Structures are given as structure tokens and as C-alpha cells.
Amino acid sequence: MVSTLHDMVLQAATKYAHENAVCFHASQEPAVFYTYKNMMKLADELAVFLKLYCSNGESCKIGLYCNPGINLPSYIMG
Numbered sequence: 001m002v003s004t005l006h007d008m009v010l011q012a013a014t015k016y017a018h019e020n021a022v023c024f025h026a027s028q029e030p031a032v033f034y035t036y037k038n039m040m041k042l043a044d045e046l047a048v049f050l051k052l053y054c055s056n057g058e059s060c061k062i063g064l065y066c067n068p069g070i071n072l073p074s075y076i077m078g
Contacts, residue, residue, distance in 0.1 A: 009077060013040045024070040032070045039074050046078030 003011075013021070013036035021036040034042075054060030066075050 006077065009036075009073075010040075012036060022070060022073050024068075026069075034070055034074075040077065042071060042074035043077035046075060050078065 009021075017037040018035055020033045021039045022034040023031055025031040050062060054062070064075055066072050
């Protein structure tokens with residue numbers, strides 16, 4: 001069975017909810033960490049927003065722009 005990246009991250013998030021999933025370290029800033037649970041919570045919030053925005057039943061195209069940062073994986077999953 002072939003798993004998608006999305007499926008693999010969901011499996012890891014289920015198994016390791018309280019483990020660090022994401023680390024971002026900008027120069028001269030302290031490193032920031034998100035757990036799988038936190039990352040998936042943010043991804044779910046984005047998914048809910050996008051579903052509300054595109055709920056008219058028509059095809060909906062949305063472009064997202066994100067600077068490199070701690071939230072990027074949540075945007076990808078959302």
C-alpha cells in the first residue's frame with residue numbers, strides 16, 4: 001500500500017502527538033518547536049477556514065504564500 005505524505009504525517013501525529021514535529025531556527029532567534037498535536041491543530045484550523053471559503057460547491061482555487069517559518073508544515077497539511 002502506498003501512503004501519501006499527508007497519510008504518513010497523520011499516522012505520526014496519532015502515534016507521537018506530544019513529540020516535537022517541527023523546529024524552526026532563524027538566525028539570532030531562539031529555536032521554536034511545535035508538537036505534532038499543535039501542528040495538526042493549526043492545520044485543521046486552516047482547513048476549516050478554506051472549506052468555509054470554498055463552500056459554494058464550485059471549483060475553488062486558492063494560492064497561499066508563506067515565508068519560511070514554523071507554520072509552513074501546518075499550511076502544507078491544511
